[in-house]
Amino acid sequence: MARLDGKVAIITGAGQGIGLGYAKRFLEEGAKVVVAELDEERGKAGMQELEGKGEAIYVRTDIADPESAEACAKETAETFGTIDILINNAALYHDIDNTDVSFEYLQKVMSVNQHGAWLMARAVAPYMVTQGSGRIINQSSGAAYSYLFPPMEFSGLGNFSYSITKWGVVGLTKFMAAQLGQYGITVNCIAPGITMTEATKKVVPEEFLGGMTAMTAMKQRLEPEDLAGAAVFFASDDAKFCTGQTLVIDGGLAMPA
Numbered sequence: 001m002a003r004l005d006g007k008v009a010i011i012t013g014a015g016q017g018i019g020l021g022y023a024k025r026f027l028e029e030g031a032k033v034v035v036a037e038l039d040e041e042r043g044k045a046g047m048q049e050l051e052g053k054g055e056a057i058y059v060r061t062d063i064a065d066p067e068s069a070e071a072c073a074k075e076t077a078e079t080f081g082t083i084d085i086l087i088n089n090a091a092l093y094h095d096i097d098n099t100d101v102s103f104e105y106l107q108k109v110m111s112v113n114q115h116g117a118w119l120m121a122r123a124v125a126p127y128m129v130t131q132g133s134g135r136i137i138n139q140s141s142g143a144a145y146s147y148l149f150p151p152m153e154f155s156g157l158g159n160f161s162y163s164i165t166k167w168g169v170v171g172l173t174k175f176m177a178a179q180l181g182q183y184g185i186t187v188n189c190i191a192p193g194i195t196m197t198e199a200t201k202k203v204v205p206e207e208f209l210g211g212m213t214a215m216t217a218m219k220q221r222l223e224p225e226d227l228a229g230a231a232v233f234f235a236s237d238d239a240k241f242c243t244g245q246t247l248v249i250d251g252g253l254a255m256p257a
């Protein structure tokens with residue numbers, strides 16, 4: 001039997017990359033999937049890749065917009081009757097501008113990568129509380145644990161926008177887990193190392209990529225499908241009493257205590 005038979009999962013940012021990888025695997029495991037993606041082109045392209053694999057719908061969603069997050073939860077519940085799983089995967093990564101160190105840009109990245117995860121969790125929580133069960137899986141990054149940056153062309157203070165939002169997601173996971181556990185809801189987090197998505201190929205310079213891979217224990221590059229098993233575990237009954245945890249999957253680089 002598939003491990004997530006009949007479960008309803010919202011996966012944010014599932015139009016491409018790691019989120020699409022999660023969506024494919026969740027369908028294989030019997031879940032019904034909501035592709036909650038801001039970019040319509042990516043959303044539609046993702047849906048094409050999911051065709052024939054199981055029950056999936058696309059709901060255009062901006063996780064940084066409270067009304068859009070609420071509407072996504074509502075449409076999911078109206079379509080599938082419930083919400084069992086939320087994967088907070090969406091973030092500004094492919095489209096991030098690491099050269100913009102302004103305060104305004106820091107606020108923008110925060111509003112998507114960190115506040116967006118909170119807004120989506122807030123939107124699904126009432127449904128999960130009512131049914132007395134739920135699984136929330138946040139997406140951090142090895143960037144939260146690494147103080148190395150690709151070389152930049154300025155000498156002032158960076159705003160560390162991507163890394164600090166990913167560190168914030170680790171903390172958010174613990175607070176949400178502590179509060180929602182009493183309702184049968186677990187909250188965990190995955191922190192992938194550099195994974196070979198289109199976004200990585202665009203954002204991370206090849207020489208930096210090579211250097212980072214060489215520093216890992218396994219000396220190999222991760223693909224999106226290498227992360228999906230951990231998401232299935234957190235979403236399944238096997239992880240019933242596992243909450244507030246962050247699992248780093250990076251081939252052996254960060255190894256936080």
Ligand SMILES: NC(=O)c1ccc[n+]([C@@H]2O[C@H](COP(=O)([O-])OP(=O)(O)OC[C@H]3O[C@@H](n4cnc5c(N)ncnc54)[C@H](O)[C@@H]3O)[C@@H](O)[C@H]2O)c1
Binds near residue numbers: 092191192196197198
């Ligand atoms: N690829 C990596 O090496 C890596 C490593 C660690 C963590 N991560 C994290 O994994 C996740 C996916 O990474 P990826 O490589 O697939 O990146 P990606 O940029 O290709 O995917 C992110 C998706 O989120 C969508 N999105 C952006 N803003 C949104 C919003 N406001 N509302 C809804 N959707 C929005 C984008 O359109 C995109 O499809 C991100 O959270 C990223 O930070 C990636």
